[in-house]
Every structure is written in C-alpha cells, then in structure tokens.
Amino acid sequence: MRVGFGLVLLLLGQCGLGAQGEGGGLSDVGEIREFQKTHPRDAVEESSKQTTPDIWDEVRALRDMMVELKADLKNMVIRLKASESQVNELKAELIVTKVHVELLQRENSVQTTELMSLETRLSATESEASDLQKQNADLQARLSSSESELLTSKSRIDQLEKENADLQARLSSSESELLISKSRIDQLEKENAAKPKVAFYTALTRAGRVGPYNTDTTLKYSIVHTNIGNAYSPASGFFTAPVKGLYYLQFTVSEVLRGLMGVKVYKNNQRIMYNQEFNHGDSHGYFTNSVILELIAGDIIYLALPSGQSAYDNGNNHNTFSGALLFPL
Numbered sequence: 001m002r003v004g005f006g007l008v009l010l011l012l013g014q015c016g017l018g019a020q021g022e023g024g025g026l027s028d029v030g031e032i033r034e035f036q037k038t039h040p041r042d043a044v045e046e047s048s049k050q051t052t053p054d055i056w057d058e059v060r061a062l063r064d065m066m067v068e069l070k071a072d073l074k075n076m077v078i079r080l081k082a083s084e085s086q087v088n089e090l091k092a093e094l095i096v097t098k099v100h101v102e103l104l105q106r107e108n109s110v111q112t113t114e115l116m117s118l119e120t121r122l123s124a125t126e127s128e129a130s131d132l133q134k135q136n137a138d139l140q141a142r143l144s145s146s147e148s149e150l151l152t153s154k155s156r157i158d159q160l161e162k163e164n165a166d167l168q169a170r171l172s173s174s175e176s177e178l179l180i181s182k183s184r185i186d187q188l189e190k191e192n193a194a195k196p197k198v199a200f201y202t203a204l205t206r207a208g209r210v211g212p213y214n215t216d217t218t219l220k221y222s223i224v225h226t227n228i229g230n231a232y233s234p235a236s237g238f239f240t241a242p243v244k245g246l247y248y249l250q251f252t253v254s255e256v257l258r259g260l261m262g263v264k265v266y267k268n269n270q271r272i273m274y275n276q277e278f279n280h281g282d283s284h285g286y287f288t289n290s291v292i293l294e295l296i297a298g299d300i301i302y303l304a305l306p307s308g309q310s311a312y313d314n315g316n317n318h319n320t321f322s323g324a325l326l327f328p329l
Contacts, residue, residue, distance in 0.1 A: 211310035
C-alpha cells in the first residue's frame with residue numbers, strides 16, 4: 001500500500017514536472033498538507049496512525065529524488081544546450097569543410113589538368129631526352145674520331161716541327177753561307193770591276209768574196225758587232241792583248257766555190273794554227289775551230305787567208321772572228 005502510494009506520488013510529481021516545468025509540481029510540504037485536507041477526515045485519521053511515519057520518509061525520499069532529478073535535468077539541459085552549440089559549431093565547421101573540400105576539389109581538378117599537361121610535357125621531354133641521347137652518342141663518336149684525328153695531327157705537327165727545326169737550322173746555315181757568298185761576290189765584283197774586260201765578235205764583209213791572192217793575206221774583219229775594251233782593230237785585223245791573261249779565240253771559215261778553203265792563225269807573226277777544208281761546191285762549206293792562249297800585254301793575234309784560196313761573206317756572218325779574256329794572270 002505504501003509502495004503504491006509512493007508510486008502515485010512519484011507519478012504525480014512527474015506529471016507536475018511535465019506540466020509546469022521547473023516552477024510547478026509538489027514542491028514543498030504545504031502542498032502535501034493541502035492534499036491531506038481533501039480526504040475524508042476519518043479515513044485519514046485512521047490510516048495516519050499507521051502510515052504517517054513511513055509516508056513522510058517516502059515523501060522525503062521522493063523530494064530528494066525530485067531534487068536530484070531536477071538537478072540532473074538542469075545538467076541535461078545545460079549539456080543539451082552545449083551539445084546544440086557544439087552541433088552548430090560542427091555545422092559551421094562542416095560548411096567550412098565543404099567549402100574547403102570544394103576548393104580542394106577545384107584545386108585537385110586544376111592540379112589534375114596540370115598533371116596531365118606535365119605528363120604530356122614529360123613524354124615530350126623523354127622523347128627529347130631520347131633524341132638528345134642519340135645525338136650525344138653521335139657526338140661521342142664524332143668526338144672520338146676527332147680526338148683520333150687530333151692525335152694524328154699532333155703527331156704530324158710534332159714531325160713537322162722537327163722538320164721545321166731542321167729546316168730552320170739548314171736555313172740559318174744557308175743564310176750564313178749566303179752572307180759569306182754574298183760577301184765573296186761583293187769582293188769578286190770589286191776585284192772584277194778593277195780587272196780589264198775584253199771581248200769582241202766580228203764578221204768578214206758584206207761585199208761577197210775575198211781572194212784568192214798570190215800570197216798569204218791578213219783578213220780584216222770589217223763588220224764589228226762587239227768590241228769591249230777596243231782590243232780588236234778592224235783597220236788592221238789585229239787583236240792586241242791589253243793585259244796578261246788567258247784568252248779564248250774562235251773563228252769560222254765559209255766558201256761556196258768548189259775547192260780548198262782555209263785560214264792561218266798567227267801570234268806575233270808566228271803561225272800557231274793552219275786549218276783547211278775541201279768544199280765540193282754544192283752549197284756553203286764551213287769549218288770552225290778555237291784556241292785558248294796565254295797572252296801577255298801587247299801580244300797580237302790575227303788570221304790570214306792562204307794564197308790561192310778565197311772566202312765568201314754577204315752580211316750573213318758566214319766568216320767570223322771572236323774572242324774574250326777568260327781571266328787575267
């Protein structure tokens with residue numbers, strides 16, 4: 001019975017709480033007393049004798065329980081409000097997170113596009129790298145070939161440098177010899193300038209035939225082409241040595257008539273040579289001879305036509321007499 005009554009009071013307390021909130025319900029002992037006045041007095045008096053102490057204990061227990069429940073309810077309301085605040089914060093964070101996610105998705109899309117572009121560029125770069133590797137291989141081969149050619153060229157250059165050094169040495173030696181030779185030539189030119197120069201070249205005549213005569217006749221070569229030193233006289237036909245030295249003398253005799261043709265060579269009225277040749281008369285006949293004589297200054301050389309013989313000349317220099325000083329003694 002007491003348990004049932006307690007349960008009724010608990011239910012009434014809960015209903016009061018539900019209807020009035022925190023300020024309603026059986027909040028104090030006066031309300032219980034008011035409740036007790038509504039029952040029949042006899043019944044209350046009869047039962048109160050038996051149950052009053054227990055009821056009051058239960059009421060006190062219920063009151064304490066209600067106080068605890070109200071405290072728990074306040075805590076729950078506070079926690080609910082805190083939870084709602086946290087939920088609102090979480091909602092705000094969720095919105096921010098969604099925005100952030102959208103931004104990240106956009107960035108991811110951009111990065112995906114950039115990544116695809118980078119992959120394309122990477123493929124192109126790899127292709128270029130492959131081409132560069134091939135080019136590098138070609139360059140390496142060409143470099144090796146160039147290095148080989150360079151070594152060959154260096155060896156050739158070393159050889160040429162040695163040859164050049166030898167040539168330089170020979171050139172220096174040749175230059176020294178050339179200087180010596182030039183000095184000697186200068187000296188010889190000076191000496192030669194001081195020495196007499198003698199040379200002559202003459203032809204017999206432009207008139208045609210000379211001779212025959214009854215006696216030997218001195219030939220006067222009247223056409224003078226060269227007469228350096230004036231040692232030859234066309235008036236007498238004599239060559240007079242101006243200085244002591246070695247002389248070279250040459251003559252040529254020609255005739256067109258059939259018969260003997262000849263010439264005699266005299267030195268100071270002394271015959272030193274007599275040459276003759278038989279001409280068959282078919283055309284010009286010729287013979288030539290020469291001598292080298294050591295003469296002293298004043299020696300005379302001339303040619304004589306033998307008696308009974310003749311010579312022919314017409315300006316074409318068929319009969320000539322020439323000579324020169326080789327060197328003085």
